Amino acid sequence: MLRIKNLRCYYGRIMAIKGVSLSVMEGEIISLIGANGAGKSTLLEAACGLLPSWKGEIDFQGNSLKGCDGPAIVRKGISLVPEGRLIFPPMSVTDNLKLGAYTRYRKRQHAEVARDLEMVIDLFPILRERANQPAGTLSGGEQQMLAIGRALMARPRLLALDEPSMGLAPLMVEKILDTLQLLKKEGLTILLVEQNAQAALKIADRGYVLETGKIVLQGNASDLLSDVEVKRAYLGKDYEEFYEGRD
Amino acid sequence: MQEVLQYLFSGLTNGAIYAVIAVGFSMLYSATDLINFAHGEFVMLGSLFLVTLWGAWQIPLPIAFLLTVACVALTGLLFERFAIRTVRKPQPIVLVIITVGASIFLRGVAMILWGKDAYSLPPFSNQPPLELAGATLLIQSVWIIVISLLLVFGLHLFYRRTLTGKAMQATAISKRAAWITGIPAGLMVLLAFVMSTGVGAVAGMIIAPVTMCSYDMGTLLGLKGFCAAMLGGIGSLWGALLGGILLGVLEALGVGLISSALKDGVAFILLLLILYFRPGGLIGAAESARF
Ligand SMILES: Nc1ncnc2c1ncn2[C@@H]1O[C@H](COP(=O)(O)OP(=O)(O)OP(=O)(O)O)[C@@H](O)[C@H]1O
Ligand SMILES: [Mg+2]
Numbered sequence: 001m002l003r004i005k006n007l008r009c010y011y012g013r014i015m016a017i018k019g020v021s022l023s024v025m026e027g028e029i030i031s032l033i034g035a036n037g038a039g040k041s042t043l044l045e046a047a048c049g050l051l052p053s054w055k056g057e058i059d060f061q062g063n064s065l066k067g068c069d070g071p072a073i074v075r076k077g078i079s080l081v082p083e084g085r086l087i088f089p090p091m092s093v094t095d096n097l098k099l100g101a102y103t104r105y106r107k108r109q110h111a112e113v114a115r116d117l118e119m120v121i122d123l124f125p126i127l128r129e130r131a132n133q134p135a136g137t138l139s140g141g142e143q144q145m146l147a148i149g150r151a152l153m154a155r156p157r158l159l160a161l162d163e164p165s166m167g168l169a170p171l172m173v174e175k176i177l178d179t180l181q182l183l184k185k186e187g188l189t190i191l192l193v194e195q196n197a198q199a200a201l202k203i204a205d206r207g208y209v210l211e212t213g214k215i216v217l218q219g220n221a222s223d224l225l226s227d228v229e230v231k232r233a234y235l236g237k238d239y240e241e242f243y244e245g246r247d
Numbered sequence: 248m249q250e251v252l253q254y255l256f257s258g259l260t261n262g263a264i265y266a267v268i269a270v271g272f273s274m275l276y277s278a279t280d281l282i283n284f285a286h287g288e289f290v291m292l293g294s295l296f297l298v299t300l301w302g303a304w305q306i307p308l309p310i311a312f313l314l315t316v317a318c319v320a321l322t323g324l325l326f327e328r329f330a331i332r333t334v335r336k337p338q339p340i341v342l343v344i345i346t347v348g349a350s351i352f353l354r355g356v357a358m359i360l361w362g363k364d365a366y367s368l369p370p371f372s373n374q375p376p377l378e379l380a381g382a383t384l385l386i387q388s389v390w391i392i393v394i395s396l397l398l399v400f401g402l403h404l405f406y407r408r409t410l411t412g413k414a415m416q417a418t419a420i421s422k423r424a425a426w427i428t429g430i431p432a433g434l435m436v437l438l439a440f441v442m443s444t445g446v447g448a449v450a451g452m453i454i455a456p457v458t459m460c461s462y463d464m465g466t467l468l469g470l471k472g473f474c475a476a477m478l479g480g481i482g483s484l485w486g487a488l489l490g491g492i493l494l495g496v497l498e499a500l501g502v503g504l505i506s507s508a509l510k511d512g513v514a515f516i517l518l519l520l521i522l523y524f525r526p527g528g529l530i531g532a533a534e535s536a537r538f
Contacts, residue, residue, distance in 0.1 A: 048427060050423065069431075070429075071430060071432075074428070082423075086421060088421070091416065099410075102410065102429045103429035154428070154429055
């Protein structure tokens with residue numbers, strides 16, 4: 001569905017992605033894990049039209065994404081839940097969700113949008129209670145749900161998430177990952193970027209490990225999860241305790 | 248007492264105009280973080296287009312009004328497309344200098360097209376002035392106050408109720424967030440330019456019957472509108488209204504009760520005070536106050 005080949009991204013002269021290839025098949029959950037500064041966000045930004053330029057190939061459903069801007073990529077069916085959520089804090093929860101469907105309102109799909117709004121609110125019932133509150137007053141976890149809900153309102157075929165677990169309590173992380181699994185069952189394809197390898201690999205079909213702009217490991221999620229190499233390559237010494245402690 | 252009421256009326260009239268100009272500054276600022284120092288020139292274009300379309304060519308007022316808005320907004324669109332959009336490295340200081348350049352350019356073009364003469368227009372309708380508690384209110388003042396209130400209220404509804412208005416607000420909050428939501432942020436910025444210059448044209452038209460219209464009228468009006476916007480809190484619609492009215496009223500009271508030499512000084516004293524004591528403006532301080 002999404003095929004990235006030999007992707008290279010630059011910030012000025014610095015090369016942040018150094019020739020990455022990966023693929024996401026229809027209906028899969030793919031986890032992309034890596035430490036701080038590995039280039040995970042950069043890779044997602046390239047795929048979502050947020051970088052002014054990149055080299056290599058990115059194809060989505062057989063079409064190249066070269067030269068597509070952010071809104072064009074949303075219309076093609078990729079929605080991003082960005083790092084830091086980027087909701088619209090002063091606007092109401094409902095307005096945030098409705099803006100997620102901006103491209104579909106423009107296509108006059110009002111009835112479908114109304115149905116999806118119900119669907120999203122059923123998925124995250126807390127958003128119903130908060131419907132008229134400014135989004136900025138929500139808790140971190142609720143804001144993350146809102147960001148996911150807003151992305152779903154565009155009715156994407158591929159949902160890309162950038163560290164949705166960041167800053168959330170373990171219980172909330174659990175909840176969000178459960179929701180992703182539920183969405184997968186309903187046919188959504190998911191590309192999940194995480195530092196929290198343990199959690200991300202648990203729900204994934206396959207995984208990639210990114211290190212300083214290169215893929216250093218890839219394979220079945222369960223293999224990766226048990227692979228001590230992961231611990232060495234990505235978690236590092238500092239993380240070892242944290243990693244053991246979580247289970 | 249009557250005198251004070253009379254000053255109040257004239258203050259409200261001027262204040263309403265400042266408010267409309269301030270709204271133009273604010274709309275553009277909240278969408279782009281840019282202060283358009285050519286905004287006063289768009290107000291001037293509004294006046295002079297009306298002078299030609301209604302005054303000289305005798306096109307019926309409502310049609311001339313709409314045509315003027317269209318012409319000025321089109322100028323705003325061209326301004327964004329050719330002067331702003333094309334900038335390679337859009338750093339704030341570069342953009343501000345471009346708007347200053349544009350103001351000089353527009354003044355020059357207006358001087359070539361309309362000459363250096365000052366024009367005046369009759370009021371929008373010719374009822375006699377209203378007598379209220381011994382003070383008189385010119386009929387054009389009524390037009391000015393009614394049109395500005397309608398405009399601000401209309402814009403409020405636009406931002407609150409329509410998808411495009413909300414998308415503009417979203418773009419103002421974060422271009423990046425709007426972009427990933429599928430909102431064409433570039434188009435929203437263009438729309439902000441078009442609407443803000445269109446609003447500027449309205450200010451120019453309603454003021455035309457109570458002032459002398461000439462190619463260089465925009466500079467001072469622009470500065471007053473800018474002061475009003477800063478006073479109320481730039482980026483806030485109601486702040487612009489409040490700032491405009493407050494500036495107009497204080498100016499009129501200063502002129503009437505103290506000295507007419509104060510007229511243009513009031514705005515700048517207020518500007519300095521507000522920047523010193525409350526740089527966010529009276530109601531624009533909080534992020535949530537944006538429109
Ligand atoms: N705007 C930028 N300008 C210059 N360098 C950047 C920029 N954004 C990221 N980088 C650099 O590119 C590299 C990859 O950054 P990126 O944000 O993609 O990492 P990440 O894996 O998402 O990290 P994190 O886990 O902290 O989110 C880092 O070395 C970073 O310093
Ligand atoms: Mg990141």
